Amino acid sequence: MPATWAGWKYSTVDGSGNQTGLVGSNIDITSLAVIRAGNGYGVDGDGDGKADPWNITDAIFSAANYLSKNGLSKNPRKAILHYNKSSQYVQEVLTNYNLFKQADEEAQAALTPNLNPDFSHVGDGSGFVNPLGNAKYVFSSPYGYRIHPVTGIRKLHKGVDLATPIGTPFYAVKEGKIIHAGAINGYGYAVIIDHGNGMTSLYGHIKQGGWVVHVGELVKQGQYLGETGNTGVTSGPHLHFEIGLNGTAVDPEKYFKFR
Incomplete structure (x- = not known):
């Protein structure tokens, strides 16, 4: 009525x-x-x-x-x-x-995250583990130059895209220190870990408020960081994953076999 x-x-x-x-x-x-x-x-x-x-x-x-x-x-x-x-x-x-x-x-x-997952079966001997653990995903875009699916502009894609539903848990690929947890232009919300020796890892387009770590926190390899999302400039839900070396993005597939 x-x-x-x-x-x-x-x-x-x-x-x-x-x-x-x-x-x-x-x-x-x-x-x-x-x-x-x-x-x-x-x-x-x-x-x-x-x-x-x-x-x-x-x-x-x-x-x-x-x-x-x-x-x-x-x-x-x-x-x-x-x-x-x-x-x-x-x-x-x-x-x-x-x-x-x-x-x-x-x-x-x-979707309930396993805070202490077994990563013995998702490592490939490189010293890294898959940021999505054993969750299902589609390898949707590699590192390298491409036509951006949203802007239509040719530019360097600085990481790899792993298409997975919103809310999928993601984890630290190596131990390190959180140096960013929040908004980054284009990435929506992201977490960045400093692994030492000039190496960093970035986890982008994550769910708004979907991270459980804070800047300055020390994290272990395989530690639960939060949930994936669809924030920032995207064409669909996925985790954007980057590896940085001395400030320059490098191909993550040199460090882990995603496909």
């Missing part, structure tokens, strides 16, 4: 003085200010500055908001029944809710 979306303080009343659940034509129910003032349940799910009940993303976020504030975690059936009085509707929603919940739990379990 419009009044549930925007707030029941805006509800019109019928001839008997009962609230109708409708709102007057002068009320903009997509206005976030109106919804806040009315204590409504409408949510701007897609971040466009308004909560539109005819926008599927906003509608989904708003329904979730309503259910969560009406005890979904404690009694899902009661919360859904509060939303819609049809028992058949409640059962259908519960069935789908449980299916999605199970799928989400399985997905989260698959």
Whole structure:
């Protein structure tokens, strides 16, 4: 009902003085200010500055908001029944809710980082380990000059790209000291490790806030650093990995066999 979306303080009343659940034509129910003032349940799910009940993303976020504030975690059936009085509707929603919940739990379990992974099977004798551990990835771009897939400009690609889903754990290829953890122009968010003797490794396009290390921290080989992402200038989710030698990017495949 419009009044549930925007707030029941805006509800019109019928001839008997009962609230109708409708709102007057002068009320903009997509206005976030109106919804806040009315204590409504409408949510701007897609971040466009308004909560539109005819926008599927906003509608989904708003329904979730309503259910969560009406005890979904404690009694899902009661919360859904509060939303819609049809028992058949409640059962259908519960069935789908449980299916999605199970799928989400399985997905989260698959992405839960192993903070002490076994790297004995991902090393190649070079002294390095794979920054993605044993996670699946596609080697999508090598080091060297190329036409940039986003800008269309020919320039040196200073590392290798390992295409993998957002949230995939990544690890330190060698022990060292964190010298950067945050934003870098073009790379989005990145972590850089100083391995000593002029060598560094860079992990780029990582998830916003998706790193667990800080500048100055000493890390061990294979230590969990954070999660991959799709930040910066990219054509899709991947980990951009670089090796630097005395300030110059060199081909990482000289140090580890990625394919």
